[in-house]
Amino acid sequence: MMAGVVAALRALMAKVLRVFRIPSLLLYLRFRMATNNYFPLKNEAAIREYFMRQALEMGELALSIDEVPVGCVFVLENKVIAKGMNDTNRSLSGHRHAEFAGIESVLSKYPASIFKDVDLYVTVEPCIMCASALRQLEIRAVYFGCSNDRFGGCGGVLHVNLDAGIDPCYPAIGGIFREEAIMLLRRFYLQENDKAPNPIAKRNRILNTTVENMSIDNTRSYTLLEANQAEESKPSASTAV
Numbered sequence: 001m002m003a004g005v006v007a008a009l010r011a012l013m014a015k016v017l018r019v020f021r022i023p024s025l026l027l028y029l030r031f032r033m034a035t036n037n038y039f040p041l042k043n044e045a046a047i048r049e050y051f052m053r054q055a056l057e058m059g060e061l062a063l064s065i066d067e068v069p070v071g072c073v074f075v076l077e078n079k080v081i082a083k084g085m086n087d088t089n090r091s092l093s094g095h096r097h098a099e100f101a102g103i104e105s106v107l108s109k110y111p112a113s114i115f116k117d118v119d120l121y122v123t124v125e126p127c128i129m130c131a132s133a134l135r136q137l138e139i140r141a142v143y144f145g146c147s148n149d150r151f152g153g154c155g156g157v158l159h160v161n162l163d164a165g166i167d168p169c170y171p172a173i174g175g176i177f178r179e180e181a182i183m184l185l186r187r188f189y190l191q192e193n194d195k196a197p198n199p200i201a202k203r204n205r206i207l208n209t210t211v212e213n214m215s216i217d218n219t220r221s222y223t224l225l226e227a228n229q230a231e232e233s234k235p236s237a238s239t240a241v
């Protein structure tokens with residue numbers, strides 16, 4: 001009897017904690033207390049994790065509707081202005097990656113020139129197509145979870161973000177909640193795809209929880225990020241006089 005009551009109370013507490021998203025709230029409060037300005041940040045790691053957590057939530061949402069679980073958020077002045085998730089299965093359109101959905105959402109509210117002040121947080125390294133689109137839009141910076149070893153445009157296969165070109169380079173820093181991003185993908189590939197013409201039974205497959213080291217080196221992107229930060233923190237011509 002007593003054990004039943006305790007179990008019921010525990011379940012209720014778990015529900016309350018889930019509803020109010022206490023971990024997210026604590027991170028948010030920590031983030032609010034840290035600073036109101038993006039640069040220089042007192043605790044950049046906490047802020048990056050705060051936004052990447054929201055990108056992961058979008059990835060979870062994608063997983064729940066049988067899309068390849070990639071999620072992203074676009075951040076302007078410490079506020080999420082757009083969210084995106086992979087939408088290729090539902091739309092039957094191969095280019096509806098999370099980044100494109102987010103870009104469309106940003107462009108529905110702001111001019112394209114806004115991207116030079118916008119950062120993208122995405123659970124998986126942008127593919128070559130998205131990395132190129134982001135460069136043409138002059139995104140300020142990209143933060144991603146795990147690398148994309150087959151199609152990555154930010155170091156996984158090509159360095160679209162850093163190679164010589166007409167549009168400005170952008171830093172792309174990988175490895176934020178990398179394990180979580182990888183596990184999301186692995187969970188997806190364990191699911192049975194009932195829509196496939198010949199669904200493959202995957203019930204006996206076991207979730208591999210081993211995560212190898214990341215192959216992408218962030219050094220060049222960090223150098224660029226620091227240079228950009230130094231440039232942004234310089235007083236502008238109008239305020240210097």
Ligand SMILES: [Zn+2]
Nearest residue numbers: 097126127130
């Ligand atoms: Zn893409």
